[in-house]
Amino acid sequence: MNMKKRIGEYYNRRAATYSELDAPNTIVSYVRSVGIRDHLEVINPEQDDKILDVGCGSGRFLTHFPKANTIGVDFSLNMVKEAKKTGVALVCGDAEHLPFKDNSFDIVHSAGLMGVFRSKKIIDEMVRVTHPGKCIYVSFPATLSVSGLTALLFLKLSRGKYNPSLFDCWYTEKDIATQFPRNLGVEEIMRLGWEFPFQRFFLRLKSRKLVRAFAFLEKYLRNKPILKFFCARFLVKARKKQR
Numbered sequence: 001m002n003m004k005k006r007i008g009e010y011y012n013r014r015a016a017t018y019s020e021l022d023a024p025n026t027i028v029s030y031v032r033s034v035g036i037r038d039h040l041e042v043i044n045p046e047q048d049d050k051i052l053d054v055g056c057g058s059g060r061f062l063t064h065f066p067k068a069n070t071i072g073v074d075f076s077l078n079m080v081k082e083a084k085k086t087g088v089a090l091v092c093g094d095a096e097h098l099p100f101k102d103n104s105f106d107i108v109h110s111a112g113l114m115g116v117f118r119s120k121k122i123i124d125e126m127v128r129v130t131h132p133g134k135c136i137y138v139s140f141p142a143t144l145s146v147s148g149l150t151a152l153l154f155l156k157l158s159r160g161k162y163n164p165s166l167f168d169c170w171y172t173e174k175d176i177a178t179q180f181p182r183n184l185g186v187e188e189i190m191r192l193g194w195e196f197p198f199q200r201f202f203l204r205l206k207s208r209k210l211v212r213a214f215a216f217l218e219k220y221l222r223n224k225p226i227l228k229f230f231c232a233r234f235l236v237k238a239r240k241k242q243r
């Protein structure tokens, strides 16, 4: 079975329980909510912006974008069914062949997708559907992070059989540059977002006190240079060039 089909089947199976990641009082859901806040601060959408969320999953970002002009796309039918609960418009489609006309959106966003599937074609498609002069915002898991290095170590020790992380694809800043076409100018590469190499373990720790303690630690570390290595993601802002 090819990689894409395997990913599709995985997410179809995973869809019914995917929103557990956002169940309250877990460190994982806290981290995910901080992730949404961080992305929104960078994107800063306006009410009339036409927004596309690529690989939208169960739709955790969709509800934070202006509802009337936002559309989510995911190739897992079960994820799309979950995301329909947000009341935002959805399309079931492949990010490598986005079912939209050229230059259709003011903001094209994608979180998590590049971590499961490495594809330059996806970036090309996101750029194609973006208005010239407007931006795409894409997250990439960072190789040089606690999560990245732990996952790579486990993969190496188990000869590729065991990956403790949800992610499979890791990137350095140099890797990211090679994914981008010439008509896209990178404006910012930010390090954001805590992720855990052992997410399943952290999901079990349901406690308000623990979340509060973690939130305190996170706010303290946020301003320290060492935090960079606990931030497992890059968020890249890149602008489609005007011809």
Ligand SMILES: C[S@@+](CC[C@H](N)C(=O)[O-])C[C@H]1O[C@@H](n2cnc3c(N)ncnc32)[C@H](O)[C@@H]1O
Pocket (backbone or CB within 6 Å): 004, 007, 008, 011, 054, 055, 056, 057, 058, 059, 060, 061, 073, 074, 075, 076, 079, 093, 094, 095, 096, 110, 111, 112, 113, 115, 116, 117
């Ligand atoms: C890690 S999840 C991220 C979901 C969501 N963006 C979030 O942040 O919670 C990756 C999502 O990408 C979707 N996906 C993977 N490959 C895709 C492709 N080629 N086309 C469209 N969606 C894809 C999966 O079905 C899954 O919902």
